[in-house]
Amino acid sequence: MPLREQASLWSDLAIKTLDVSSGTVPPGGVLSETELTTNLLLLAGGGQGRLVMNGEDCRIQAFFACHAVKGSAFTLTAGAESIHYTKITYKAVQMAEAVDERYGQRNHPLDHSFVHRLELPAGLHQTAEEIEAKWGRGEGLERFHVNALLQGMLYELMMEVERGRGGAGADMVDIVTAYIAGHYRQDLELKKLAALAGCSPRQLQRRFKQEKLLGPMEYVIRLRMESAERMLRHTDAPISEIAERTGYRDMYYFSRAFKKVYGVPPQLYRRSATVGTEALSAYVGLNDRFAASYESLQGPVICHMRGEYGVTAAPRRIAVLDVQYADHLLALNVAPAGSVGTGSSASLQFPQYIRDRLKATEMTGSYEYPDLEAVERLQPDLIVCTEVHAPHYERLNRIAPTLMFRRNESWQTILRLFGIITGKQSRAEAIIADYHRRTALLSGELAAVLAGQSVALIRPRESLVRVHTASHRTGAVLYRDLGLPAPLFVADTSDTAYHIPVDRLPAVHADHYFLLSSERVQDEISATEQSTRVILHAEEQPQIYAVDAATWIGCYGPTGINYIVDQVEGVLLA
Template identity: 65%
Template sequence: MPLQQQTSPWSEMTIKMLDGYSGTLQAGGVLSVNQTEFTSNLLLLAVGGEGELAMNGEVCRIGASLACHIAKGTPFTLTCGSDELYYMVITYEAFALDEALHPMPSYRKHPLQISFIQNTVIHTQWVQQAEKIIAKWRRGEGLEIFHANALLQNIIYELIIEYERGQGGAESDRVDVVASYIASHYRRNLELQELADLAGCSIRQLQRQFKQEKRLGPMEYISKLRLENASRMLQYTDASIGEIADRIGYRDMYYFSRVFKKQYGVSPLRYRLDHASKTDEEYTKTLLRNRTASSYESPQGTVICHMRGEYQVKRPPQRIAVLDMQYADHLLAFGLSPAGSVGSGSVSIHFPSSIRDRLRNTELLGTYEYPDLAAVEQLSPDLIICTEVHDRHFERLSRIAPVLMFKRNESWQTILGVFGELTGKRAEAKIILADYYRRTALLSEELAPVLAGQSVALIRPLDSLIRVHSAAHRTGAVLYRDLGLPIPLFVEDTSDTAYHISVDRLPAVQASHYFLLSNRTMQGVISATEQQVLDMLDHHADQHIHCVDAVTWIGCYGPIGINSIVDQIEQALLTGL
């Protein structure tokens, strides 16, 4: 091959952006992408929070931030820890202008064909660049998209430079390149000569080096990948044997069956049936963990369905311990006090003002993120209610009392109905819901003429960033769904709960009213980012800032807390208080 092609992998390389978005993982949340879910490269930046990224068989702990380049076809799982994790994703294609369908014929693997992680405090300009790229992409204009591609190329360049500095400039050998190519193209009818040309060596050299490193020849390696994929499809899909054979590159179903039986000892059909019988129990557990909170009537009485199974209500529980403040709110709405409850905060414990005075006879059980399990044991409750974030404590909690586990982001209306069944307050639950819907419907009618031509934004300052919430967020749903307030165009067309932007990009939101979720109650002082936001918005006479307590607006999703939020919205928009 020409020397220039071997030494200049960037000479004809170009990139094309495909999509860009931002999102939030709640505590315990998971973003998982398998091998078949995307066919493009992906740039992932995680900002704030903490968690883990699993990729290529390795688990990387995420601290303050992370930047990651993920080559197409590489499965990964991003898991949020005890606090929310904010991320941005940009997908793109990379190809040579003259050979768009084929990788570069070089035994040095191109940097855009590998996945790597920079688990350091990422440069602030990378975050800002990513935000700018996503914003320009969402506008959908020709010149803006052109600029987004240019900015993306720059951020990828800087990320690769950082990575290669850490690697000492080491190059992957030809075996890695061929193995990577096989992993992406094993469904095709690959020839040895094609693989040797890719590696830049003879067939004999490739076979010898490949077998020395992989313990298999190139063609055996192809067969191995095909059969591994076939086994997964047999286990987890209902595709027919013929469909599976065709998808993995075997045009003859009977030949595929013979090859499969030689490898696994049984026919594909027998393999599927055997695996199904072994995984019934695991499948049942998976269904339970994804179950929505609900209840039903049985001959023995009411049954509560939750993430860890079912709970038979023999009689209403009298001493309930709750490991999330929203559940304390629900019980108080029925006139019931929890025996014990967690609060929020780290240095000191806080409760929303709407429920604080009603918890005088309630024992403190630590915080949502760090529950005091010894205090729970000493409390001797007859029922414990928690969220999926407390899954790691489930066995210990179960030894204290029966445990109900619900998804933390379950709607408060659903939880209210379940709690009504649990406590014998079914009628009260219906009344509470009816009153709320009547109230919000009337207030919506009253606000409509007041806000004509104006939009309302829900924002939360973080460390160097601002979260702009959408209608998919639980508090956003109160503003935009229940009250019908006009949402800014900036976040109108998204299924994510929020966008994350730098402070200097706040004017792009273009809202008339900003509900600013403040952490000053927990922190005792106003943060630098919050002060920066206030200084910026105070200069505009047509923009109104309404500072509200984040503990109430985010930490207490029960009827009392939600109605308190509606009270504050009404006061801010109708009376200007």
């Protein structure tokens, strides 16, 4: 065919989307079309299956595309695993001078049915999700954009087909990438991905990082977050539903994972997509500033997430919007003028282990929902908050100079800074030195008693159990400061916890479990916690110690940390 005519086949072609839908073919289920009335593009991902199109039988696996032209028939049968699909029907119209001339008379590539295993599925998969979201809105401009997106998708697909991709044997990274694209909403483990690629987990990790610049599980998270981001921007689905649809049954963990990638919580991200970037302005510049101090000619300067604070005199009335900061001040023998409490909005209270020392302290709401009017009535001369309070920062700073620290900042760093602010540096250093001395001695005693027996830190949450790592602040106390042996299940990781179904808890295989219980807050044991206890008691006699989650998770001042150490010592050396 002459180049000019060949070019015209594409440049004069218009794509019109007719319908978009998605669904799941369950194990052993069937999706079929008997006689298509228009062209169809089917993008699917999942386990192995069988596709019969126009009488030709094809085994499919991982992620594939099926392009079927008008008049075709096909039957897709899922194997042992579900197959997720997006189905797009469309028509292509040749816009050349012969307006009524059907483009198929020129043997156009889009006039052929074919099945193609995708080597690079992530981009097409993401575009398909965006097409479905925009199509669902039913708006004229959105539908116009759908046609452009579909045209781009067809271009990418045809380029793959013309280059013959997928014909040669794919290497381990290609196989795993394709599998992840079709399964990232499900529970995935590195060991399972390595078995799929026919290599060891370490080999897969190394090869994957060489080619993708990130590990396989990080790639899973990236696809999940990109999918969640698109749903936040293009749909009205509740955040709990978005979390579940992207593979997170724990909405709290989903929110933390999303914020880690995009810098803000999902709800705020959605709001910013609606009203513009103005809603995000409160968070701009927060990610690169850590708590620190330095000496200037005028005196000490505290560096925080919103700038710098020059210490000229010790403040007399300090309001704190996180209970851990009340703990820090009390450790320095300074009572805050006001502090947020813990618990539900109907029953806010100060933590029991410092409650008696906060009798003269005013309650100022909760950490998530501070009472700004109450803070203002205190007439403080200094306010201390975390990045969670960024949307309130301007108002707080008008009330009094406001310091903003990362909530997960080291308690020792914060205590030293509070020592500088209150003129109690010597006491702060003494508290830190005493803690290191105590944990160093205690770690030796614990090592002798445990004799290599492992200790796990777990928290039942909804339908999942969090298995905390040394990257978690309480995990760091157990595994780093006290040197407790972690189970093999808890590998080195930058994440603070693994999230597993309750029935997989035996895989942790620890000898001792610190079970973070919410019974004190809820006045009852949750169904997940009950199941956790039943499963653990059925194991080969592990030791289980139920401890208060509110204290072990939320109270990170020196008093709270030493309280945790007290409990560890009390049960393991009993």
